[in-house]
Amino acid sequence: MKFINFAIVRFSCLLMLGILTAHFFPIPYLILRPLLFLFCLTSILWLISRKQLIQQIYFGSATYLCFFAVGYFSYQLRLPQFRPNHFTYFVAEDAPKIIQIKIFQTLKPDNYNYKYFANVQAINEIPVSGNIVLVMAKDSLHPEFKPDEVLLVYGSISTIPQPLNPHQFDYSKYMKSQGVYGQIRVSEKQVLKAMSSRSTIFGTAQNLRTGIVEKLKESKLKTDERAIVQALILGEKKDIDKSLYDEYAAAGAVHILAVSGLHVGILYAILAVLFAPLKRWKYGNILGSVSIILLLWFFAILSGLSPSVTRAVTMFSFFAFAQILQRRTNGINTLFLSLLTILIINPLWLFQVGFQLSYLAVFFILWLHPILYKIGYSTNWFLRKLWGIASVTICAQIGVLPLNLYYFHQFPGLFLLTNIVVLPFLTILMCGGLLIVILAVINTLPDWLAETYNAMIEALNGFIYWIADKDEFLFKDIHFSTLKVLGTYLMVIALGMLLRKLNYSRLVYSLLSMTILVGVFIYDEFRTSKNQLILFHKNNKTILAYKRRGEMLIFHNDSTADAGNAYPIKSYKTAMNIRNISETSLPTVVSYKNRNILILDSLALFPKQGNIHTVILTENSKVNLTRLIDSVKPFRVLADGTNYYSYKNRWKATCKLKKLPFFDTAEQGAFLIE
Numbered sequence: 001m002k003f004i005n006f007a008i009v010r011f012s013c014l015l016m017l018g019i020l021t022a023h024f025f026p027i028p029y030l031i032l033r034p035l036l037f038l039f040c041l042t043s044i045l046w047l048i049s050r051k052q053l054i055q056q057i058y059f060g061s062a063t064y065l066c067f068f069a070v071g072y073f074s075y076q077l078r079l080p081q082f083r084p085n086h087f088t089y090f091v092a093e094d095a096p097k098i099i100q101i102k103i104f105q106t107l108k109p110d111n112y113n114y115k116y117f118a119n120v121q122a123i124n125e126i127p128v129s130g131n132i133v134l135v136m137a138k139d140s141l142h143p144e145f146k147p148d149e150v151l152l153v154y155g156s157i158s159t160i161p162q163p164l165n166p167h168q169f170d171y172s173k174y175m176k177s178q179g180v181y182g183q184i185r186v187s188e189k190q191v192l193k194a195m196s197s198r199s200t201i202f203g204t205a206q207n208l209r210t211g212i213v214e215k216l217k218e219s220k221l222k223t224d225e226r227a228i229v230q231a232l233i234l235g236e237k238k239d240i241d242k243s244l245y246d247e248y249a250a251a252g253a254v255h256i257l258a259v260s261g262l263h264v265g266i267l268y269a270i271l272a273v274l275f276a277p278l279k280r281w282k283y284g285n286i287l288g289s290v291s292i293i294l295l296l297w298f299f300a301i302l303s304g305l306s307p308s309v310t311r312a313v314t315m316f317s318f319f320a321f322a323q324i325l326q327r328r329t330n331g332i333n334t335l336f337l338s339l340l341t342i343l344i345i346n347p348l349w350l351f352q353v354g355f356q357l358s359y360l361a362v363f364f365i366l367w368l369h370p371i372l373y374k375i376g377y378s379t380n381w382f383l384r385k386l387w388g389i390a391s392v393t394i395c396a397q398i399g400v401l402p403l404n405l406y407y408f409h410q411f412p413g414l415f416l417l418t419n420i421v422v423l424p425f426l427t428i429l430m431c432g433g434l435l436i437v438i439l440a441v442i443n444t445l446p447d448w449l450a451e452t453y454n455a456m457i458e459a460l461n462g463f464i465y466w467i468a469d470k471d472e473f474l475f476k477d478i479h480f481s482t483l484k485v486l487g488t489y490l491m492v493i494a495l496g497m498l499l500r501k502l503n504y505s506r507l508v509y510s511l512l513s514m515t516i517l518v519g520v521f522i523y524d525e526f527r528t529s530k531n532q533l534i535l536f537h538k539n540n541k542t543i544l545a546y547k548r549r550g551e552m553l554i555f556h557n558d559s560t561a562d563a564g565n566a567y568p569i570k571s572y573k574t575a576m577n578i579r580n581i582s583e584t585s586l587p588t589v590v591s592y593k594n595r596n597i598l599i600l601d602s603l604a605l606f607p608k609q610g611n612i613h614t615v616i617l618t619e620n621s622k623v624n625l626t627r628l629i630d631s632v633k634p635f636r637v638l639a640d641g642t643n644y645y646s647y648k649n650r651w652k653a654t655c656k657l658k659k660l661p662f663f664d665t666a667e668q669g670a671f672l673i674e
Contacts, residue, residue, distance in 0.1 A: 011067045012336040012343075018071025019347045026076060075347040080130065080181055087120040087130040088181060091157045097124050098192070099157065099184065101134060102150045104202055106210075108238035113137055114144050117180065120157070121150070132157060133175065133183040142188050146210065148203030152193040157182040164537040164669040165568035167575035177351040202305050209234050209304040215440040220450035225457040228257070232426075233433040235259035235303035244461065250474050251467035252412030253422050259303050261358040264296065264312035266427050268319065271295055289324045293317045302437070308354045314338055315362070331366040335359070353407055357400045364399030365392055371499050386420065393419040402488040405480035409574050413473035418464075425460060432456065477570070479528070479577035487513075487520040528577045533592045533673040535616060536568050537665035539641045542586055542618045544599070545569065550579045555586045557601070557618070557642075568670070586618075592673060598632065606632065614673060617651060618642045625654045636661040638671055 080086040091097065100122040107115035116134040121127065136145075145151065160172040160183050175181070213236060216226050224244060230236040237245075237257060248254045255262055271292045278284035300313040315338040322334050339359060342349060349355045369391055376387040393416055405411060412418065432453055439445040468474075494513035498506045529549045536543040543563060544555040552573065554563045563569050564581035573581065588605070590597045595613035598606055604623035612632040617623065617639045625637070637655050639648045639662070648664050655662035663671050 008333055008336045008340065010064065012340045014064050014067040015071040015340060015343055016350060018068040018073075019075045019343065019350050021068075022072040022075040023351070026079065070344065071347060074344065078179060078348060083129065085128050086181075087123060087128040087132070087157060090123045090126060090128055091182070096154055096156045099123050099153050099155065100150065101132070101153065101184075102197060103134065103145050103147050104131075104200070105147060106144065106206060107133075109138070109144075113185075116145065117178075118151075120182075130182070131178075131180045133160070133180055135183060135185045136191075137185075137187045139188040145194065146203075147206040148197055148199050150195050150197045151191055152195075153184065153186050154190050154192055155184050155186045157184045159183075162669075164665065165572065166534070166670055166672075167572045168568060169571070177348060179348050201301075205301045205303075205305040209236060209302065212302070212437055212441055213239075215443075216437070219436075219440050219445050220447045220454070221436075222454050224461065225454045228429075228457050228460075229433050229436060229453070231257045232259070232263065232430060233302070233437050235306050235309055247461075247464050247468040249408075249410075250412060251464045252415035252418045253464055253467075256422060256426055258308060258354070259306070259312075260308045260354060261312040261315065261362055262426075263430060264299070264309065264316050265362075266430055267299060268292065268296065268316045270427070270431065286324050289320045292320045296320070307349060307352065308358070311342055311349065311355055312358060314342055315359075332363070335362055335366060353403070356403055360399040360403065361396040365395045368395040368398065368496055368499075371496075389420055389423055390416060393423070398492060402480070402485045402492075405478050406482070406485045409476065409478045409480065411475045411478060412467075413475060414467050414470060418467050421463060422460070425456075429456065429460070477574045479524075479574055481524050481527075483520045483524060484517075487517040491517050525577070533590075533597075534572075535638055535640060535665060535671045535673060536572075537641045537670050538568060542599075542616075542640050542642050543569065544586065544590065544616070545572075546590075546592070547576060547578065550577060552578045552581050554581065554583045555590065556583065557586045597673065598634070600628075614638060616640065617647075620644055620647050625651050626658070629654070629658050629660060634660070636663065638663045638665070640665050 076082055080088045101118040101120050103116045103118045105117040109115055114136045118132055118134045120130050120132055160175050162172045163170050213230055227239040248257055275288035275291055278288040296313045296316055300309045303309040318334045318338040372391045372395060378384045397415060436453055491513040494510040498510045532547045534545050542557045546553045556563050563583055588599055596611055597614045598612045599616045600606055600621040600623050602619040602621055604621045613635045615634045615637045619642045652662045
């Protein structure tokens with residue numbers, strides 16, 4: 001392997017460590033003077049060390065500390081509490097104001113609403129900053145707004161709600177990783193004024209993409225096939241049918257539907273081949289590399305400059321730039337240099353799933369592929385090419401598998417077959433898709449080409465459907481915790497180092513990493529084995545679940561429902577490593593830890609006396625709560641999602657009068673009964 005500049009790797013790792021430290025352990029105030037002092041100290045130590053033959057550790061230590069500090073403070077500077085003009089200081093819940101916002105990205109709409117990312121520019125004419133989600137009710141008489149439009153709306157900015165049940169997807173946390181800290185819901189009547197503003201490069205890119213999509217709609221491309229073209233070339237996934245998307249996910253091919261490092265890498269390889277003849281000229285290498293960089297960024301603009309495309313193009317631009325310099329380096333140096341640059345520009349990207357998966361996939365391909373390729377090398381041309389695709393796929397899968405299991409809890413067993421077929425096909429589809437987009441824009445797309453492309457996409461979809469139909473090869477609901485992710489990566493890295501160079505110390509590290517991973521699995525089994533009784537929140541349904549080790553008994557009031565595979569039990573089941581689920585109807589009294597729990601439905605039948613510890617009110621119970629409290633003397637009262645707000649407000653007032661704890665799952669989330 002060529003020379004690896006470990007300084008770049010260390011700088012990148014320390015920058016990431018600084019960002020992670022700021023994320024998990026933020027300080028309540030911003031200290032910029034120590035950072036400035038640290039930079040000055042590093043400069044002085046550099047001036048001293050450059051004159052010394054034998055280097056001391058002081059300059060190196062100060063430099064590493066600088067990169068850690070840059071990561072820490074660059075992350076903190078983007079938090080609302082360190083931005084005095086952030087909109088969160090000027091808004092209050094349920095207090096409508098005149099708000100000026102500027103749309104900068106269109107999101108996928110649902111059945112009833114358009115959705116956008118927008119920047120808050122002013123509240124009641126007070127200049128502010130910060131990003132929000134704009135949710136606007138659909139109106140058949142009003143078209144969608146476009147990026148770079150400025151709206152004057154009358155409404156209130158609210159916080160993004162957190163999940164009400166344990167181990168559910170936290171949309172609020174996800175939005176914060178995007179730098180978004182609020183949302184506003186408005187109707188068309190609340191939009192006081194809409195006006196255009198100075199165009200930005202991001203807005204222009206997205207409007208260009210929207211125009212291309214409109215051109216494609218006028219072609220002979222069918223709906224599903226056009227949606228695939230939009231996803232492959234333009235990064236526009238909102239028109240993909242959900243069932244089709246789920247089939248790609250089940251087949252392990254969902255990555256081809258999102259323009260990312262894979263697509264940019266294929267385009268980079270195609271352009272490298274096309275510009276290879278230029279290397280015969282004196283300055284042909286420079287001209288070719290510059291042309292590749294410009295075309296990659298044109299592709300990024302064509303794709304709307306989405307974060308995933310921007311990251312991938314930045315990464316491969318560094319690869320092209322390395323060709324210009326013709327310096328003795330390797331792909332890992334270039335990869336970490338691009339990582340360092342991207343995280344300095346936007347440290348929030350470190351917490352995005354796409355960023356993590358793309359960089360891990362490329363890293364493991366660069367690191368493990370040379371070793372794996374040699375193991376299966378064949379003198380037969382066809383077998384060599386086939387093994388080349390398979391080995392790249394295996395390396396990428398090794399790199400992303402722990403994170404895939406952590407985020408998505410499933411593993412497509414036929415991923416290797418899928419990628420062996422799809423990857424060569426994807427190159428053809430991307431070339432054809434680019435040609436179709438260009439011809440559609442200039443209104444010269446022939447029908448025969450569109451129909452041919454339709455047939456190719458139909459063939460791909462047919463293969464994907466065939467793979468997805470093999471349910472026995474799709475492993476779902478796999479429990480994988482954060483500790484398992486860290487332990488697995490530790491073992492993979494140790495084994496990779498052992499494969500690169502077999503010696504005693506690396507063998508010890510490998511065995512130690514395996515021991516640690518086994519210990520993690522044992523600890524995880526112990527951690528998830530605690531008994532729990534939980535009242536979940538779900539609108540119009542009562543769900544009470546008793547968990548005992550790896551088993552769960554669900555009490556609910558819907559005899560037709562498969563509660564174990566539906567919201568909110570499904571994600572909880574996976575997170576807590578529950579393997580067996582049984583269901584039964586909701587009883588009147590449940591005994592748990594020698595305490596009786598009374599469940600009252602609309603009939604409100606309850607014992608006149610008895611040892612009742614907790615009362616659960618469901619289905620708008622007609623109970624006289626004052627009399628109930630005086631009769632059974634409960635320790636607390638709970639109300640779930642099957643009750644009207646008017647009932648719960650009345651019960652809450654009664655409990656306050658009786659000095660009794662009252663808990664509403666609609667406001668406070670699922671309740672763990674102890």
